Amino acid sequence: MKSIVVYSSLTGNTKMVGEAIAEVLAPNCDIYKVEDNPDITGYDLVVVGFWVDKGTADAKASKFLKSIRNSKVAVYATLGAEPDSEHAKTSLQNGIDMLDSSNEVMGRFICQGKIDPKLLEAMKKM
Template structure:
């Protein structure tokens, strides 16, 4: 089985998770930044990684996901939110909904990751209104600074292996 790992990253979080996914895969495999990949023809399983943006995938990943006709796909992401939160589920569900009808989403994975400094440091008045800095939000962003970590990489690798096994079944 031949796998392709694609990633789009803003802060390096998704790239790091993509590398953990890639390293865990047992068979033939390639890894590329989205937009720089070769044709997806010839790959049995495609992993698509993105950084969370507006409760879904970033624009580069959206274009990639929408183009994957007739493929088995596994979707992963990083975001500042807690991995077990509704926001995390929304990121993954909204991204999976972009797949063409003739494709199959085998599964999803999300890791918490540090957030772009815009969300923590100097912020516009609009951002302050839309996303006020509450104590809970600040605690979540501070926790996100510790991720991805070795446990996240291990879990991503285990998930990748399970997706490869599922693709072969």
């Protein structure tokens, strides 16, 4: 099975998770940053990773998720909150909901990651 991992990462955590997924799927797996806008034609599985921004996929990942058609897709996400929280579950589902109905969702995963230092600074000032 030929697979591709496409990720968007702010702090590096989503990238690390994507690299681990690609390693497990190796040797027939390619990995790209979402901004590389890779061609997913010919892949049996498309794995998309995003960091959670305001309760959904970040803007770059959102655009990519919306562009996928007629594929088997797995989606993973990272966020600063507890992965078992309602916010995490809803955020992951919001990202998945961006996929066109022609796709088949094969799996989903969310985990806690680093929090953007800029956000921590802003929260301290509040």
